[in-house]
Amino acid sequence: MKALHATSIYSFEIEDHLLNGENVSFKPSPNTSGYFQSGSPDTIVIHFTAGSSLESSVNVLTNADSGVSAHFAIGRNGDIVQMLSTNKIAWHAGESYYEGRNGLNRYSIGIELDNAGQLKDRGNGAYESWFGEIYDKHEVLAAQHINQQSTGYWHKYTEVQISRTLSLCKALCSHYNISTIVGHDEIAPSRKVDPGPAFPIQKFKAAALKGNSEQWATEASETNSQREAHDQIQRDSVSAVKRVANVSANSLNVRKGPDITFSKIENGLNKGEVLKILEKQGEWAKVSYTKVGWVNTRYINEITEKSPFKS
Ligand SMILES: [Zn+2]
Known part of the structure; x- marks a missing residue:
């Protein structure tokens, strides 16, 4: 089993909202709505x-007609292309919601990783991307996306790509007041599946936000080892009960247990907030958001829409 050396081994620095470091280039994108307001960016x-190469994705993200952009794109060899200075708003999040705020473009830095995305199983160990390229099973992770109902096949990221992304995020966190790192699939769960289960988002958040590189280096080797696909399917069927929901009531009490007699967890939830369902008991569901508690399922909508490919 090969360990992932995703420690902060790359020397990156933000200067005048531009990234300095080896194998970093700048190709400007015209797709911005101007400067962030003060206090932003606070999110990554x-x-x-879901593209075929770093170059092709950068071409789209810097094309005025595409209507999309991001601050950074990171290739499978770790090369980084910056397309907007990090004091400007990019167009990467689209319709999105997280912890009480809509339209995350106004608050966030967008990082795109070159990756083919969700793949189709063609049999005999071959997996096909939406653009027709075939990938070997060693490049593919079989896992159930938390927003989907069944096992999917996901193009793996490379180690250098993830470790360079981590170093970039650490540089951003030390320069800006970044409090939140999220996947696109967490802020637009009914539309998006990126970065998906092949990206170890929880460990990444802990390592980038808390600087806990030692924990990352040991635990990440488990997530990113070259595990055979069928092992992963077995492993993920255990956690297959996980679902995503949003709040349908205008306000919703969260309680410490699955009954109205349990005390409330302060603040509660507002309409539209996104939850992960951890387990159910009767008409109650244990959910996680910034906290963990129990809600009555009459007041939440489970999100079951599948959107396998980035639109
Ligand atoms: Zn995305």
Whole structure:
């Protein structure tokens, strides 16, 4: 089992809202709505490109007609292309919602990782991307996306790509007041599946936000080892009960247990807030958001829409 050396081994620095470091280039994108307001950026959103190469994705993200952009794109060899200075708003998040705020473009830095995205199983260990390229099973992770109902096949990221992304995020966190790192699939769960289960988002958040590189280096080797696909399917069927929902009531009490007699967790939830369902008991569901508690399922909508490819 090969360990992932995703420690902060790359020397990156932000200067005048531009990234300095080895194998970093700048190709400007015209797709911006101007400068962030003060206090932003405070969030980083991680994406996959669902593209065939770094170059092709950068071409789209810097084309005035595409209507999309991101601050950074990171290739499978770790090369980084910056397309907007990090004091300007990019167009990467689209319709999105997270912890009480809509339209995350106004608050966030967007990082796109070159990755083919969700793949189709063609049999005999071959997996096909939406653009027709075939990938070997060693490049593919079989796992159920938390927003989907069944096992999917996901193009793996490379180690250098993830470790360079981590170093970039650490540089951003030390320069700006970044409090949140999220996947696009967490802020637009009914539309998006990127960066998906092949990206170890929870460990990445802990390592980038808390600087806990030692924990990352040992635990990440488990997530990113070259595990055979059928092992992963077995492993993920255990956690297959996980679902995503949003709040349908105008306000919703969260309680410490699955009954109205349990005390409320302060603040509660507002309409539209996104939850992960951890388990159910009767008409109650244990959910996680910034906290963990129990809600009555009459007041939430489970999100079951599948959107396998980036639109
Ligand atoms: Zn995305």
